[in-house]
Amino acid sequence: MTQRTEDSSKRTWRPRRKESAIHGLFLLNGVLVVAVLLGIFLLLVVTSIPAFREIGLREFLGNTNWNPTSFVRPSYGILAMLVSTFMVTLGALAIAVPLGIGTAAYLSEVASRRVREIAKPVVEILAGIPSVVIGFLGIVLVGPAIARLFHLPNGLNAINGSILLAIMALPTIVSLTEDALRSVPRSYEEASLALGATRWQTLIRVKIPAASSGTTAACMLGMGRAIGETMTVLMATGCAPAMPTSFLDSVRTMTATIAIELGEVPYNTTHYYALFTVGLVLFIITFIVNMVSDVVLRKYQKVSR
Amino acid sequence: MARWFRIVLIAWMCLLPATEVFARNMVQVKGSDTLINLVQKLAEAYMQKNPGKIIAVTGGGSGTGIAALVNGKCDIANSSRLIKDKEIAQARERKIDPKRVVIAIDGLCVVTNAKNPVDKLTMDQLGRIFRGEIKNWKEVGGENRPITLYGRQSNSGTYDFFMEFVLKGDYSSKMNQMNGNAQIVEAIKQDLSGIGYVGVGYVRDTKGVIVVKVAAKVGGYYGSPLNQQDVDTGKYPLIRPLQQYINGMPKPLIRDFLAFELSKEGQEIVKQEGFFPIQPEYAKLNKNLGL
Numbered sequence: 001m002t003q004r005t006e007d008s009s010k011r012t013w014r015p016r017r018k019e020s021a022i023h024g025l026f027l028l029n030g031v032l033v034v035a036v037l038l039g040i041f042l043l044l045v046v047t048s049i050p051a052f053r054e055i056g057l058r059e060f061l062g063n064t065n066w067n068p069t070s071f072v073r074p075s076y077g078i079l080a081m082l083v084s085t086f087m088v089t090l091g092a093l094a095i096a097v098p099l100g101i102g103t104a105a106y107l108s109e110v111a112s113r114r115v116r117e118i119a120k121p122v123v124e125i126l127a128g129i130p131s132v133v134i135g136f137l138g139i140v141l142v143g144p145a146i147a148r149l150f151h152l153p154n155g156l157n158a159i160n161g162s163i164l165l166a167i168m169a170l171p172t173i174v175s176l177t178e179d180a181l182r183s184v185p186r187s188y189e190e191a192s193l194a195l196g197a198t199r200w201q202t203l204i205r206v207k208i209p210a211a212s213s214g215t216t217a218a219c220m221l222g223m224g225r226a227i228g229e230t231m232t233v234l235m236a237t238g239c240a241p242a243m244p245t246s247f248l249d250s251v252r253t254m255t256a257t258i259a260i261e262l263g264e265v266p267y268n269t270t271h272y273y274a275l276f277t278v279g280l281v282l283f284i285i286t287f288i289v290n291m292v293s294d295v296v297l298r299k300y301q302k303v304s305r
Numbered sequence: 306m307a308r309w310f311r312i313v314l315i316a317w318m319c320l321l322p323a324t325e326v327f328a329r330n331m332v333q334v335k336g337s338d339t340l341i342n343l344v345q346k347l348a349e350a351y352m353q354k355n356p357g358k359i360i361a362v363t364g365g366g367s368g369t370g371i372a373a374l375v376n377g378k379c380d381i382a383n384s385s386r387l388i389k390d391k392e393i394a395q396a397r398e399r400k401i402d403p404k405r406v407v408i409a410i411d412g413l414c415v416v417t418n419a420k421n422p423v424d425k426l427t428m429d430q431l432g433r434i435f436r437g438e439i440k441n442w443k444e445v446g447g448e449n450r451p452i453t454l455y456g457r458q459s460n461s462g463t464y465d466f467f468m469e470f471v472l473k474g475d476y477s478s479k480m481n482q483m484n485g486n487a488q489i490v491e492a493i494k495q496d497l498s499g500i501g502y503v504g505v506g507y508v509r510d511t512k513g514v515i516v517v518k519v520a521a522k523v524g525g526y527y528g529s530p531l532n533q534q535d536v537d538t539g540k541y542p543l544i545r546p547l548q549q550y551i552n553g554m555p556k557p558l559i560r561d562f563l564a565f566e567l568s569k570e571g572q573e574i575v576k577q578e579g580f581f582p583i584q585p586e587y588a589k590l591n592k593n594l595g596l
Binding site: 065067068069070071072139144147153154156234235238239240241242243250252260261263264265266267 | 371376391451453478479499
């Protein structure tokens with residue numbers, strides 16, 4: 001009798017230990033991810049504090065001039081860069097969101113199976129093109145085309161950056177929106193068609209609104225990609241530090257500024273801390289974008305329930 | 306799966322010491338975009354004559370190169386400008402002793418589009434154009450067209466040199482800041498109203514752009530950087546030495562490479578790349594390092 005209970009206790013003890021070990025490993029993974037994120041945030045904040053002390057928030061957020069290596073007087077205003085980043089990002093979304101949702105709708109609703117089998121992988125390959133290559137295309141292909149179209153001396157401006165960033169954000173938006181559209185319950189579609197709506201009306205008035213949570217998430221991810229893109233904008237937007245007055249002006253984003261200057265800045269100088277502050281601003285913007293998308297998602301989920 | 310992983314792990318650990326050996330025999334050169342093509346050619350020629358020695362050359366701009374030297378991340382820093390006092394102080398703090406070797410002379414070229422009728426400017430005009438004070442080509446005798454400025458970024462030695470030597474002030478904030486010399490030349494080839502500055506090695510055999518003749522004063526002699534005599538006699542005002550900074554007296558591996566660069570063969574390569582061989586006064590400076 002005792003032997004049997006010992007055997008049975010051994011049989012239940014070992015799998016339980018393995019379970020708790022795996023449980024612990026996954027917990028460690030999750031904690032590690034959060035710790036890394038928190039660590040990055042803390043690093044940015046701690047390295048930015050000297051900049052705030054030496055430069056001051058008013059100069060930082062109020063001045064449009066960013067010229068730390070100035071001949072006359074160093075200035076650390078990020079306003080022009082902030083506006084530039086938002087210009088190229090919003091321009092990119094203005095192109096990529098309609099195009100992306102349209103492509104997703106086409107792929108999930110209208111395209112025949114053969115077309116979809118070719119088109120979907122092609123869109124996903126687009127996501128794999130290195131940003132340097134896209135920047136290069138911006139210089140040699142898109143740039144001259146823009147220069148000819150708008151009668152400009154060169155095509156290195158915000159529109160060029162927006163087009164390239166739209167190309168980069170498109171695969172994300174298309175993929176996720178298409179998945180969202182496919183996961184709309186068939187009952188919605190059938191109910192709409194049963195009430196006499198055409199397929200177009202069903203798509204526009206029923207399916208796309210029903211998939212809005214996935215679509216919003218897709219657009220937010222695309223926006224995050226566009227905000228953080230460095231190499232493409234560095235190569236194709238002209239990098240003039242002046243405050244842009246139109247989309248046809250040469251612009252310099254925050255990411256490009258960090259990429260240009262961090263390599264040559266001496267450690268632990270005001271310029272060095274100021275660059276980390278720019279990084280902190282980028283981090284905060286991305287964080288806000290994600291938070292907003294989260295809130296929007298939750299609101300739509302509540303409504304659809 | 307676990308066994309495969311263990312094999313890979315052991316193989317990787319065995320290869321690690323091999324990379325140490327590579328690192329010891331490798332000379333890491335970083336810095337100026339103006340110098341990068343030249344130093345790459347010199348490195349290739351040197352490695353052909355000395356198999357087994359590895360010289361790795363990367364760019365990033367003079368500022369990046371000097372920062373890497375100061376942080377102990379490279380052996381030789383290519384620089385098209387002189388090291389700043391701030392950088393020397395930082396180097397001393399980190400126990401790095403920067404020493405300078407001049408390997409070539411550059412006649413900094415101001416380039417405009419081939420179809421632009423303006424082909425000579427004074428230093429004062431250049432300063433005013435790049436500071437943004439002169440905004441239209443007609444103000445300097447050209448067509449009625451707004452001037453488009455092309456320059457480098459703040460990590461560039463050429464950017465620094467031009468700012469201190471020609472502008473004596475800040476660049477116009479509307480200047481397009483390009484990544485490198487080649488990008489400036491390519492942009493100006495396509496832009497009728499463009500003007501920019503590049504190292505002389507980048508305009509050799511280039512169609513589509515013209516090199517502007519520069520005079521030190523109004524009514525003075527307009528010298529050209531393509532004319533060896535103008536450069537030698539100093540009649541062309543925008544002449545600058547191209548140097549490499551090393552840490553302390555050169556170790557044998559580095560010394561050998563530097564000696565090659567300064568030899569007749571090395572200076573021949575300098576000429577082929579479009580730059581000018583070093584002048585006697587700089588050769589004398591280099592002798593202090595035993596080169």
